[in-house]
Amino acid sequence: MSEINLVDRIICAAAQSWKDDGEVLATGIGLVPRLAASLCMKSINTDLMMTDSEAWIVSEPVPVGPRGDYQIRRESWMGFSRIFDNVWGGKRHAMVGPVQVDRFGQANISMVGDDYARPKAMMLGVRGFPGNSINHANSFFVPNHNRKVFVEGEVDMVGAVGYNPARLAKGWTLEETTDIRFIYTNLCVMDFGGPNYQVRLVSLHPGVTAAQVQDATGFPLHIPDHVPQTADPTPEQLEMLAQLDPHNMRASVLGA
Numbered sequence: 001m002s003e004i005n006l007v008d009r010i011i012c013a014a015a016q017s018w019k020d021d022g023e024v025l026a027t028g029i030g031l032v033p034r035l036a037a038s039l040c041m042k043s044i045n046t047d048l049m050m051t052d053s054e055a056w057i058v059s060e061p062v063p064v065g066p067r068g069d070y071q072i073r074r075e076s077w078m079g080f081s082r083i084f085d086n087v088w089g090g091k092r093h094a095m096v097g098p099v100q101v102d103r104f105g106q107a108n109i110s111m112v113g114d115d116y117a118r119p120k121a122m123m124l125g126v127r128g129f130p131g132n133s134i135n136h137a138n139s140f141f142v143p144n145h146n147r148k149v150f151v152e153g154e155v156d157m158v159g160a161v162g163y164n165p166a167r168l169a170k171g172w173t174l175e176e177t178t179d180i181r182f183i184y185t186n187l188c189v190m191d192f193g194g195p196n197y198q199v200r201l202v203s204l205h206p207g208v209t210a211a212q213v214q215d216a217t218g219f220p221l222h223i224p225d226h227v228p229q230t231a232d233p234t235p236e237q238l239e240m241l242a243q244l245d246p247h248n249m250r251a252s253v254l255g256a
Contacts, residue, residue, distance in 0.1 A: 004232055006186065007032065007250050008241060009205060012233035014184045015039040017139045018093055023047040025083070025092040031064065032253055033095035033141050038062075038244045039237060055079045065247040093137040093181070099123060100148075100155040101140060103199060103219035105162030105180040105192055107133070108155035116157065126159035133160035137179040143254055145185035145216050152218035163197035186254055188213050189230055194222025203230040
């Protein structure tokens with residue numbers, strides 16, 4: 001096989017996020033998460049549900065970018081009311097792109113800075129993060145793994161729940177409030193499988209060491225004695241990716 005592009009390796013790894021979910025709604029926010037969910041629906045978990053990003057469940061993933069003669073295969077109506085039924089019922093697994101993540105998995109897409117009234121940078125606001133994070137499974141995609149994203153303390157604005165017992169509402173348990181599956185970055189794959197939900201290194205992309213990942217992370221990681229290399233995509237997966245992203249839009253995601 002010729003040299004594998006890093007973004008393709010990440011997408012194929014991230015596609016495994018939904019493999020054991022059965023018939024749930026997959027939502028990929030951003031190009032890489034969307035392609036990962038599409039690849040999973042097409043080849044790994046064919047029971048997975050996806051929308052056309054408007055108001056319909058589709059029978060097959062919709063390619064990104066200009067589609068030419070391609071006709072979307074719509075299956076059934078999936079308006080906002082039904083989306084929310086899936087959210088509240090936990091029948092959804094979203095992959096999102098936080099601006100900041102802390103050691104608890106608390107995520108921020110709202111603002112950066114010490115003073116919420118006078119932020120250094122104002123972004124989207126919390127949007128659907130609070131409800132999504134407490135009701136259904138979530139995974140993260142971070143294109144540039146560094147200490148500005150994986151912060152030393154808490155995130156500047158807690159927009160999504162994590163495994164932080166200090167912020168746990170009375171009468172709730174962490175198992176009831178939080179289900180963060182994986183974190184995919186340009187360096188590695190991580191999860192929360194360490195002691196007391198500590199972020200754990202699951203695999204390393206080729207040429208990356210565990211020490212490099214730890215140095216780029218603002219909090220201590222759980223690093224097993226043996227950390228495997230992130231699996232190579234198969235030729236079949238790469239062929240499907242070419243169909244799902246015929247204009248190779250994914251090539252620009254990680255930058256030069």
